Amino acid sequence: MRSSPWRAVGLALLASLSGLVLVLRARAEQPRREAEQRGLRLRMERAVWLHEATDHGDTARLPTLPGSPPEGSRRLAVEVSIFNPRAMPLEFSPGELRLSEGRTATEWRATTDVSRPFTLGPGELLFLTLGFDVPRTPAPLRLLWARGEERIALLATRRPLGAEAREPRGWPESVGELPAGSAGSGAALYDRLGCVACHGALEALDAARVGPSLGAFFQAGSTRIAGLSAAQYAYESLLNPDAFIAPACPGGQPCVGPSPMPLYGEVLSAQDMADVIAYLVTPRTDE
Template identity: 60%
Template sequence: MRRLGTRWMACGLALLATVLGGALTLRAWSVQPRREAELSGLRLRLERAVWLHEPTDHGDTATLPALPGAPAPGQRRLAVELTVFNPRNVPLDFTSGELRLTGSTPGTEWRPSAGGPTAFTVRPAELLPVTLSFDVPSTPSALRLEWARGTERATLLSTRRPRSASEGPAGWPRRVEELPPGNVAAGSALFHGRLACTACHGNPGEPQGPRRLGPALGDFARVGATRVGGKSVAQYAYESLLNPSAFIAPECAGQAPCTGPSTMPLYGETLSPQEMADLISYLVNLRKEE
């Protein structure tokens, strides 16, 4: 009897695992982007989704007047073209509010901006084109276009908001505070090891030691805070690592003036956000650590 009970328990656990696995599979499938979905009788198809360009995307740095209906400054617009079809034999209602753009942070979402009808009655066998737009502020979050009717939901698109020309290199936040917390020891290992920063800047622990190309960094915590007005030493270090030619230091090897463009590598192309944070933490603590 004990052996029989053990077998029944094993079978029960296997059945439970199968059911749970099936449920998880269905849930995972439900959040995968599908360009076409049918919810509560209506069928919706995503025909086209385009992030609209800004004038500054093409090198125009002039401040342009805001046009009626244009996104607010700092926002990018996602234009979405859809078709709604009613395969049933009774009229069905559809509202643009059923669509939303959500971010990976819980509670972050954007509804379609006004600019046309927001509610439709779709007659049997009728096919309607619908154009919507979403105005999104700066965010590094992955975005999903979701359609919800009652308790049913479908994900139609996964995308990311393109960065404006004024927001810095793609893939990097604008402010250093948006990076993960940095580790001084890990930054030191990068500086003295893999990145070989001492080859150009010398050893920060030996201010009078030999330098080859770049400025000395032994007193960077103090000097870096004075480089650019209004920028903290951490923000200055961050922007210099992303774009070394943005500010040319006044003094390089042998007390000679530094010349541009900078020959320092573009570390935004080789470092992870965590490595960037670690290196900055090391630089802004040099006066204490070295």
């Protein structure tokens, strides 16, 4: 018995519609840096995995401070801004943001002392920093904004490996083996990765708060270790912050080890690494 040509056409149309549904669903699940739900607009300003006490090995453990993540956990720090464009007050709860592991459907709420909702008046803008403490897992993670029935993905990430499970990344020995770097892209990464919080803006020589100032790094970096260019020195320091402790930190005090800087070799791609280094070694226009 031969199949009707109309039946074949119907099956083809059904397959096309099914494919379209899958494409639309995939697009809907793609992370969005900005989103709007139930009157509020949310923008993810920055997200970075913070330093873990075991990152530098058993011989250089950092003290566990009050409010630190539990042993074996890693904290994802997220900065968001929430804006109320409506003419009436609206509430936002920190519990609306959660980190989800899709493989097991496990979710983590933010570690915060503030559990009550915030009330945003008309035209009010709120900046909020939240931390998510994540145990060891190799599974992909998604930051979700759940407001009402809708859940919008804001970020896709993975928990960086800690020192207890680190495998060699296979980074080349020479910075010259990295891709060509973009100083403009590196400037954006310098802010997004939180470098500015410790080292200050490169345009201000005295803006450093914790680590050494990097404002004149394109000059000073080449004098730190004999035979190393500023780019090579930056590269080795990003891979191993304790390889060399800078001589001067804010207030004229000597820098001390172990360095609190994260191991960026765990979380940066080769292109990101090249971009950050290009930004650090590019002379400032006002120099």
